[in-house]
Amino acid sequence: MIRAVLPHPILSLALFGASLLLSGSVAAPALALALLMALAAPHIMRALEVEPVRVRRPLTLVSFAMVVTRDIIRSNWEVALVILGLNASRENRVSGFVHIPLEMRDRYGLAVLAVIITSTPGTIWVEYEDATGVLLLHILDLQAGDDWADRIKNRYERRLMEIFE
Amino acid sequence: MIDTPVPASFLLLVILVLPFLGAMIASGLPRHARTSAAVLSWIIALISVGCLAVLWPRFQDGEVLKLTLAWLPSLGVNLTIRLDGLSWLFSALILGIGALVVLYARYYMSPKDPVPRFFSFLLAFMGAMQGVVLSGNLIQLVVFWELTSLFSFLLIGYWHQNASAREGARMALTITATGGVALLVGMILIGRIVGSYELDAVIAARDVILASPLYPVALGLILIGALTKSAQFPFHIWLPRAMAAPTPVSAYLHSATMVKAGVFLLMRFWPVFGETEMWYFVVGGLGLTTLLVGAWCAIFQHDLKGLLAYSTISHLGLICLLLGLGSDLGAIAAIFHTINHATFKASLFMAAGIIDHEAGSRDMRKLSGLIRFMPITATLAMVAAAAMAGVPLLNGFLSKEMFLAEALASTQTSALNQALPVLATLASAFSVLYSLRFIHTTFFGPPPTELDRVPHEPPSWMRRPVEVLVALCLLVGVFPAVTVGPFLRSAAVTMLGFDLPYYSLALWHGFNLPLLLSVIAMAGGIGLYVVFGKALNANPRGGPWGMKRLNGGYLFERSQVILMDLSQWIVRHLGAQRLQPQLRLILLTALLSAAVAAAGGFVLTWPEFRVPQPHNLAFAALWLAGGSCALAAAWQAKYHRLAAVILMGGAGLASCLTFVWLSAPDLALTQLVVEVVTTVLLLLGLRWLPKRLAEIHVPESEQRRARWRRRLDRVIAICAGAGAALIAWAVMVRPPVEGVSRFFVERAYEEAGGRNVVNVILVDFRAFDTFGEITVLGVVGLTVLALLRRFRPASDSLSQPMQKRVQDASDRAREGRSEGDTLSDTMMIPGVVMRWLFPFIILLAVHLFLRGHDLPGGGFAAGVALSIAFILQYMSSGARWVEERLEIRPIIWIGVGLLIAAISGAVGWIFDQPFLTSYFQYADLPLLGRVPLASAVLFDLGVVVLVVGATVLILVALAHQSLRRARIEEAEAEAEAEQKGGAQ
Amino acid sequence: MTGFPANVPAWAALLAACLVLAGSALTFLGAFGLVRLKTFYERVHAPTLGATLGMFLILGGSVVYFTAAEGQFMPVELLVAVFFTVTTPVTLIILARAALFRDRTDRSGDGVRVPLEGECAGVVRTPPDLTTDPRRSDAPQDR
Amino acid sequence: MSGAVFYWALVVAQLFLAGAALIGVWRIAKGPRAQDRILGLDTLYQAGMLLVVAFGVRTGSHLYFYAAVIIGMLGFTSSVALAKFLMRGEVIE
Amino acid sequence: MTDWQEHLIIGPIVLPMVIAAAMLLFDERRRLLKGGLSLFAMAAILAMALALLHESATGATGGGDTARVYQLGDWPAPFGIVLVADRLSTLMVALTSVLGACSMIFALARWDRAGPRFHALFLLLVMGVNGAFLTGDLFNLFVFFEIMLAASYGLALHGSGEARIRAGLAYIAVNLTASMLFLIGVSLIYGVTGTLNMADLAVRIPQIAEADRGLFHVGAAILGVAFLTKCAMWPLGFWLTTTYSAASAPAAAVFAILSKVGAYVIIRLSFLLFAADSGASAGFGQLWILLGGLATIGFGTAGIIAARDLSIAAAYAVIVSSGTVLAAAGTGNADVLGGAVFYLVGSTLACGALFMLAEVLNRGQDPGARSGRAVFEDEYIDPFDDEERNEPGLVIPAAVAALGGAFLISTLMIAGLPPLAGFIGKLAMMDALSGLAGWAGYGVIAALSLASLGALIGLTRLGMAALWARDDDAEPAVVVGAAEGVAIAGLLAACIFLAIFGEAGFAYADHTADWLVRPDAYVRAVLGGGS
Amino acid sequence: MTQIVLALAIGVLTASGVWLMLRPRTFQVIIGLSLVSYAVNLFIFSMGRLRSGAAPITSKGAEDPALYADPTPQALVLTAIVISFALTALFLVVLLASRGETGSDHVDGQEAPE
Numbered sequence A: 001m002i003r004a005v006l007p008h009p010i011l012s013l014a015l016f017g018a019s020l021l022l023s024g025s026v027a028a029p030a031l032a033l034a035l036l037m038a039l040a041a042p043h044i045m046r047a048l049e050v051e052p053v054r055v056r057r058p059l060t061l062v063s064f065a066m067v068v069t070r071d072i073i074r075s076n077w078e079v080a081l082v083i084l085g086l087n088a089s090r091e092n093r094v095s096g097f098v099h100i101p102l103e104m105r106d107r108y109g110l111a112v113l114a115v116i117i118t119s120t121p122g123t124i125w126v127e128y129e130d131a132t133g134v135l136l137l138h139i140l141d142l143q144a145g146d147d148w149a150d151r152i153k154n155r156y157e158r159r160l161m162e163i164f165e
Numbered sequence B: 001m002i003d004t005p006v007p008a009s010f011l012l013l014v015i016l017v018l019p020f021l022g023a024m025i026a027s028g029l030p031r032h033a034r035t036s037a038a039v040l041s042w043i044i045a046l047i048s049v050g051c052l053a054v055l056w057p058r059f060q061d062g063e064v065l066k067l068t069l070a071w072l073p074s075l076g077v078n079l080t081i082r083l084d085g086l087s088w089l090f091s092a093l094i095l096g097i098g099a100l101v102v103l104y105a106r107y108y109m110s111p112k113d114p115v116p117r118f119f120s121f122l123l124a125f126m127g128a129m130q131g132v133v134l135s136g137n138l139i140q141l142v143v144f145w146e147l148t149s150l151f152s153f154l155l156i157g158y159w160h161q162n163a164s165a166r167e168g169a170r171m172a173l174t175i176t177a178t179g180g181v182a183l184l185v186g187m188i189l190i191g192r193i194v195g196s197y198e199l200d201a202v203i204a205a206r207d208v209i210l211a212s213p214l215y216p217v218a219l220g221l222i223l224i225g226a227l228t229k230s231a232q233f234p235f236h237i238w239l240p241r242a243m244a245a246p247t248p249v250s251a252y253l254h255s256a257t258m259v260k261a262g263v264f265l266l267m268r269f270w271p272v273f274g275e276t277e278m279w280y281f282v283v284g285g286l287g288l289t290t291l292l293v294g295a296w297c298a299i300f301q302h303d304l305k306g307l308l309a310y311s312t313i314s315h316l317g318l319i320c321l322l323l324g325l326g327s328d329l330g331a332i333a334a335i336f337h338t339i340n341h342a343t344f345k346a347s348l349f350m351a352a353g354i355i356d357h358e359a360g361s362r363d364m365r366k367l368s369g370l371i372r373f374m375p376i377t378a379t380l381a382m383v384a385a386a387a388m389a390g391v392p393l394l395n396g397f398l399s400k401e402m403f404l405a406e407a408l409a410s411t412q413t414s415a416l417n418q419a420l421p422v423l424a425t426l427a428s429a430f431s432v433l434y435s436l437r438f439i440h441t442t443f444f445g446p447p448p449t450e451l452d453r454v455p456h457e458p459p460s461w462m463r464r465p466v467e468v469l470v471a472l473c474l475l476v477g478v479f480p481a482v483t484v485g486p487f488l489r490s491a492a493v494t495m496l497g498f499d500l501p502y503y504s505l506a507l508w509h510g511f512n513l514p515l516l517l518s519v520i521a522m523a524g525g526i527g528l529y530v531v532f533g534k535a536l537n538a539n540p541r542g543g544p545w546g547m548k549r550l551n552g553g554y555l556f557e558r559s560q561v562i563l564m565d566l567s568q569w570i571v572r573h574l575g576a577q578r579l580q581p582q583l584r585l586i587l588l589t590a591l592l593s594a595a596v597a598a599a600g601g602f603v604l605t606w607p608e609f610r611v612p613q614p615h616n617l618a619f620a621a622l623w624l625a626g627g628s629c630a631l632a633a634a635w636q637a638k639y640h641r642l643a644a645v646i647l648m649g650g651a652g653l654a655s656c657l658t659f660v661w662l663s664a665p666d667l668a669l670t671q672l673v674v675e676v677v678t679t680v681l682l683l684l685g686l687r688w689l690p691k692r693l694a695e696i697h698v699p700e701s702e703q704r705r706a707r708w709r710r711r712l713d714r715v716i717a718i719c720a721g722a723g724a725a726l727i728a729w730a731v732m733v734r735p736p737v738e739g740v741s742r743f744f745v746e747r748a749y750e751e752a753g754g755r756n757v758v759n760v761i762l763v764d765f766r767a768f769d770t771f772g773e774i775t776v777l778g779v780v781g782l783t784v785l786a787l788l789r790r791f792r793p794a795s796d797s798l799s800q801p802m803q804k805r806v807q808d809a810s811d812r813a814r815e816g817r818s819e820g821d822t823l824s825d826t827m828m829i830p831g832v833v834m835r836w837l838f839p840f841i842i843l844l845a846v847h848l849f850l851r852g853h854d855l856p857g858g859g860f861a862a863g864v865a866l867s868i869a870f871i872l873q874y875m876s877s878g879a880r881w882v883e884e885r886l887e888i889r890p891i892i893w894i895g896v897g898l899l900i901a902a903i904s905g906a907v908g909w910i911f912d913q914p915f916l917t918s919y920f921q922y923a924d925l926p927l928l929g930r931v932p933l934a935s936a937v938l939f940d941l942g943v944v945v946l947v948v949g950a951t952v953l954i955l956v957a958l959a960h961q962s963l964r965r966a967r968i969e970e971a972e973a974e975a976e977a978e979q980k981g982g983a984q
Numbered sequence C: 001m002t003g004f005p006a007n008v009p010a011w012a013a014l015l016a017a018c019l020v021l022a023g024s025a026l027t028f029l030g031a032f033g034l035v036r037l038k039t040f041y042e043r044v045h046a047p048t049l050g051a052t053l054g055m056f057l058i059l060g061g062s063v064v065y066f067t068a069a070e071g072q073f074m075p076v077e078l079l080v081a082v083f084f085t086v087t088t089p090v091t092l093i094i095l096a097r098a099a100l101f102r103d104r105t106d107r108s109g110d111g112v113r114v115p116l117e118g119e120c121a122g123v124v125r126t127p128p129d130l131t132t133d134p135r136r137s138d139a140p141q142d143r
Numbered sequence D: 001m002s003g004a005v006f007y008w009a010l011v012v013a014q015l016f017l018a019g020a021a022l023i024g025v026w027r028i029a030k031g032p033r034a035q036d037r038i039l040g041l042d043t044l045y046q047a048g049m050l051l052v053v054a055f056g057v058r059t060g061s062h063l064y065f066y067a068a069v070i071i072g073m074l075g076f077t078s079s080v081a082l083a084k085f086l087m088r089g090e091v092i093e
Numbered sequence E: 001m002t003d004w005q006e007h008l009i010i011g012p013i014v015l016p017m018v019i020a021a022a023m024l025l026f027d028e029r030r031r032l033l034k035g036g037l038s039l040f041a042m043a044a045i046l047a048m049a050l051a052l053l054h055e056s057a058t059g060a061t062g063g064g065d066t067a068r069v070y071q072l073g074d075w076p077a078p079f080g081i082v083l084v085a086d087r088l089s090t091l092m093v094a095l096t097s098v099l100g101a102c103s104m105i106f107a108l109a110r111w112d113r114a115g116p117r118f119h120a121l122f123l124l125l126v127m128g129v130n131g132a133f134l135t136g137d138l139f140n141l142f143v144f145f146e147i148m149l150a151a152s153y154g155l156a157l158h159g160s161g162e163a164r165i166r167a168g169l170a171y172i173a174v175n176l177t178a179s180m181l182f183l184i185g186v187s188l189i190y191g192v193t194g195t196l197n198m199a200d201l202a203v204r205i206p207q208i209a210e211a212d213r214g215l216f217h218v219g220a221a222i223l224g225v226a227f228l229t230k231c232a233m234w235p236l237g238f239w240l241t242t243t244y245s246a247a248s249a250p251a252a253a254v255f256a257i258l259s260k261v262g263a264y265v266i267i268r269l270s271f272l273l274f275a276a277d278s279g280a281s282a283g284f285g286q287l288w289i290l291l292g293g294l295a296t297i298g299f300g301t302a303g304i305i306a307a308r309d310l311s312i313a314a315a316y317a318v319i320v321s322s323g324t325v326l327a328a329a330g331t332g333n334a335d336v337l338g339g340a341v342f343y344l345v346g347s348t349l350a351c352g353a354l355f356m357l358a359e360v361l362n363r364g365q366d367p368g369a370r371s372g373r374a375v376f377e378d379e380y381i382d383p384f385d386d387e388e389r390n391e392p393g394l395v396i397p398a399a400v401a402a403l404g405g406a407f408l409i410s411t412l413m414i415a416g417l418p419p420l421a422g423f424i425g426k427l428a429m430m431d432a433l434s435g436l437a438g439w440a441g442y443g444v445i446a447a448l449s450l451a452s453l454g455a456l457i458g459l460t461r462l463g464m465a466a467l468w469a470r471d472d473d474a475e476p477a478v479v480v481g482a483a484e485g486v487a488i489a490g491l492l493a494a495c496i497f498l499a500i501f502g503e504a505g506f507a508y509a510d511h512t513a514d515w516l517v518r519p520d521a522y523v524r525a526v527l528g529g530g531s
Numbered sequence F: 001m002t003q004i005v006l007a008l009a010i011g012v013l014t015a016s017g018v019w020l021m022l023r024p025r026t027f028q029v030i031i032g033l034s035l036v037s038y039a040v041n042l043f044i045f046s047m048g049r050l051r052s053g054a055a056p057i058t059s060k061g062a063e064d065p066a067l068y069a070d071p072t073p074q075a076l077v078l079t080a081i082v083i084s085f086a087l088t089a090l091f092l093v094v095l096l097a098s099r100g101e102t103g104s105d106h107v108d109g110q111e112a113p114e
């Protein structure tokens, strides 16, 4: 029953919020519109045969978001230094590709991972093979001793798997 | 002049209209209805003659009958049927000879020919001729004049399978129609001088005309008309070529009627211009020249009809000369000779036609001794030829005597006059010579040897017309006063008024100088034939001695070729086929005209200097970027198309930000979404464009030219840029003008219910613009669809893109992967994001649409945003995937969008308000409170629907080409495989 | 136009200005990376500065300013932040993948040794001296 | 005083952003390869969006914000299309 | 005046659009339905146009001394957009509907099958043309120009094939350029005067500050170049020949009106805005229009003479016709203009007929084309690939003779030779021109005369080649579909009708010219608040 | 300052666009047309004079035209944007068709003759 009305509850919630924000108001007409959109728009996702997102551990999500935010801010700083030529390894900075085998198979989890990795300055998601689960990253500053596979798998993949799988 | 009583008007109408009516009926007859067409024509001619005869008694006293039917009264152009002595005479000639020609033609024409068409043209021509001579209005005269040219063209070209007929017809039309156009202009000038096109008014206004400075021009133009029609030198060249027509046509048009139209015109205007010097020199001079040239050329012809044609030219020259002399007696002689020439020349043509018909040739070198085979015809021809030569007892003699007398009478004034008697005698001698040659070589001598058949007499009814005409020659020649006197007199009265000079129509005037000249001419002609006859008959090269260069046909062809070459030169060198010069010209013209306009008062106002505000530095920096994009795009577009697309996007973004900066949020939003769609569009197109191939080989000379062109283009571009910048700047620094915008700002909220004035303008104040604009979008969608349905990609873009091929190959090659994995791996993450964006973009579009009336947004931006949502799905998942899930029928969207817009516009009609009148109201809705409801929003909804439809249609139709290619390739591969299978 | 309206508290205005200035500087720095960094694979990291922290700071400034100005917390900027964060990687992922493909098919590519398909050799390092050959102009397959 | 600081801070911020845009254009024009040009365009769009936000703060007007929303949500479409074109030779398959 | 008459003026614009939109809801298989709808639409438009014409000739608008004004959205001029049905615009709308109806009928014989969505494009073209004639707003004029052009692009390319696409590319490029100039001109005029309404402009022009007048003139000049490009003035109109001669016959026939839209606007604006009482702007650009018109006549005439193909000659005839109207307008004289208006009507119809004839005759020359398929041999897909269809009804007996007659009539019309309407127009112009002081009158008379001759010579040559047999007894074989015959006959009947009722027609044209040279009445009608 | 910058912008866009429109390759022409249409849009826009921070979005009771930028040119530009987008699309498709039919991407469908 709820499935039929709200096939994508998270999406509906997001749409509701977004609509209110776009209206810039919480007056009755804005609420009505937001409600309407929240109820109506997800049906198009049904037509597109999109699986609903299921978040199993919302709390993990919050802590994970904080981790990511911290990482991003730190990476910003590091990359800024690299650009300015002020980074620690400035003389022999090496950039390069890293292969990382992933275990996660959930589309949404992978999508979030990709967005995080790419959004984090200094790392970029280059190639991922669905069949093998091998991910190819490019790293701006490959410092010796950094274990990128460990970093990605433990900091991100594990938690994402907890959330999405 | 009296008002014409009803029966007479009716008769006038009949003689004008009946031939045309007959023509129409004849044209509807079946192809082989030879006899009925002839009978019809015959009846029509007879009825008309009868009408004319009924009217005759009225003209003995110089009466004028007029019937005016309004046609274009405000232009002073009416259908005035005007019958006076002169026109009665001409009309009688036209109808009378017409009747005979019809009879003759019935037997002359072959049953294989589509004869009804012939009679139809002939009758129409007869009507046109009637129209000319019956015209009481100058313009009407021109109208029928041109009709005679037209129908003569059709008649000459009747046997259009013959090249000579085609060429002859074309030449006749070209020359006589040219004359007609000149005549028209001349008539218009006369009409301008006189203030009326009515013939009577014109003739009455002689002094006014002669006093006008325009008169020489008018006269010159009218004379061109008259002289071309009556085949006067140097316009005579068309007439011999017109002999390709069936002989009845020659007999009718080229001896009796059409060529006489020119003569008629000269007679018509004789009372006005007859005594002016210009008239004398032009008409007299050209008449004399034509008389001699025509006669001279006639001597050398081998074709019977050719001889007759040149003889006709010569005789027309004689008539012109008589008219040109300006003396009353000359005019009378001209009328007389016109009648005489018509009778003997028509009969001669018919005789020539009989010979041609029965002997199978008109070549005098082949013909010989025909008197033995066709004695009656020979006799008739001999009599007629004698009349042509001016032998006494025949009509030709009388008018020639009058001519010689006139030539002698006016020997006082100029050298031309003094030479006149000599030249007149010479011409008469020539006419004796060619007449003699005609008779002698055709009818006498040994029997013919080179003919394909044995000649014999024609059917007696075919000869009848000739007999009638020859009888007339004799009768007039013997009893001139009785037979032709009254008609001549009434015609002369028309031209000269009632105080006619004395002239005697008698066979014998005693021994006098003219008679002596006549005898000299006769003797001279015979003598010349005796001396030169053999040489003439043998003259192997044909054509007249000493006039090789004056070969009319050659000259005409040359002139046509020159005209053609000139035209082609103009089209090629003063026109442009290629696009670049065309665009160059348009831009140059725009620049020049703007410069010229500016030079007439362009004032630059210098604003007072202000220190630039710091925040504008960012604006300047923005345009440093935007301008660089534009310049770099110009630089890169040839070899780096992708770069050019990107750079163009950069310049577009700078425009968007400018709109933000300068208070145009709606523009910014719209331009942004359009920018996105345009980029996608260009990329879709880029798929079908070639990789830049190796340099196209351009030769050195072309390279130099190209360099110059580039230099010129650079100048144009810089001027255009500078001009646009200067003008924009000049306007921007001026204080704003008080225009229509005040109204919009003041009323937008109160009267149209919207705070976003731009949007209110778009959907309400100027909704009609938007109405049109979405139609443009819809039309373009349809056109794109139509074009792409037939799209045939260039051969080098046919195959799959390199990337696809390589990736698919590698997928196939690697263990554990299947074709398409690279694509799906690459698009996996983006696909998730793009799919989830879909509802959010819809949300954005809904907001853009709903807020448009009050805040930046609006239907168009919403529509494009929505279509981007679709495009993203296409991009991430492919066309097949999307279309399996969403039914997108953009054409329907376009139709529905247009209908919604139209319906919302038509709502006004219900309240008897104009189209697109909108209503708005604040409605108190439960729970929602006060909500503005404007019917303009419905209109905007139409915009959204249409925009989505059109944009998606354009993009998807383009995208589908790849799919189609893929399908075609699959099919081809399958077919090939099948073939192989079949072969094995 | 050289200030802020009276209804906005000065602290809010100044805070907003500082946030915007900081974000802009960071964004500029990111863009500057396009100049400084030598290979495409390095440059592709640069704009993320602006796309992440730079953007957050500027939008944060905007939130602060408009919350103060309108007396209402309505962070529509949040939407921009979310969507921009989500969409920028999409481009970069495809772009990097495309670059990888192009460098694989056209080995002379960017002077960077790129890992081949199926090659799973852990880390592929690009020392700084193996950077772009400045003489290399556009690749032939560019349209 | 605080008005002037506010103003100048935002002017400088806008100059930074315009500078970023300029660098983006430079990268588009210079290349050297198509991927660099697309990267340049991405940078340009980013700077443009932020410029709109900064402009809104400076002028105290939220009216232009939708322009930023549109760039944020839809602006990536063109660079994605470009990138996909590089990757596959075709935008829509 | 009843209510529906109030709204009559919008009909020729909205009706074709609505029907075209409705057609989009059905797919291409509903051919009969679409043909029927199209015919209905054209008939209805024709009826409305004739009603409007009748009204402006006689009726409710005071015998033509004022105009019917329709305020769209009920916003008063100059703020809202108005449609103005005055003598000239209604005449042009009526002309469009006659030409359009005949072209549509012609297309029904087979051409509407040569590509998708022909009927919708055709109706939208008619909508655009009618809108351009009726609008009283400069920017709205741009919009309708664009509708018209967009549809014309579609129709020019209708049937595809290399020649069409090649010509179409240039056509679009040139017209886009002209449209840019149009926009620059309009906006500059707005920037100086603050208005877009034509009547309001006429009021404001005398009051333009002298310091601004130069700018205004620059705007007007650029705008003028745009219009002159669209009406194919030399040296701006070379696009016309290739496009029109390559276009499918019904498209080319209806295109005969397109270049007249440019000429119409030139007439409308130069007499409205630069009238004698418009201060320092009086007579602006007139000399250039006159000279350009003369050059155009000369070029077009040369083109007719040099043409290798009848459809090319027809295209040049369109150019000559444009040039004639321009030259006449350039004299600034009401009587000359009256003649030109009359001439315009006749020559447009005749050019349309000539395009149709050209197609029928060219088809006749090609023995393989009898089935109507060989025309499209070069196509990717045969446009007539669907079910075999029977030629509707009879093949006209004695087709060649009938076509010969039709060709003759068209030639006479185009050459302006008696006794048809072309002659009346030329006569009226020449008559008035002969009264003008200075070289202009005689210059134009000479040009008109030479144009007549050139057209006669050129068309005769081509007509003889097409219609007269070559050295064998066989008549050239021509197959004319019934619809085609009806279409050609309709156009030519209109020409003959114009000649017979020349006085009424000419009186209308003459009054139209008088109305045009007194722009104050127009201004009053528009700004005085409707009829 | 703003005026000069915008005027120069219009000038540069026009010049680049015109230069490209006069080039022989169809693709150059379409880029040129787009650049010129940017220039034209800005030109139309500039005819309403320039105002910053004065978007023509009225608030209740403040309908004094002097407070707002001229809305009319903005409405005209919106129409012009739509139309030029449509025609760019059309031109693109025609140039593709032309290239398909003629095999050449020259604007005349064939290289300049020698």
Ligand code: NA
Residues within 6 Å of the ligand: A117, A118, A119, A120, A121, A122, A123, A124, C045, C048
């Ligand atoms: Na990153």
Ligand code: NA
Residues within 6 Å of the ligand: E244, E245, E246, E247, E248, E249, E252, E311, E358, E359
């Ligand atoms: Na054609």
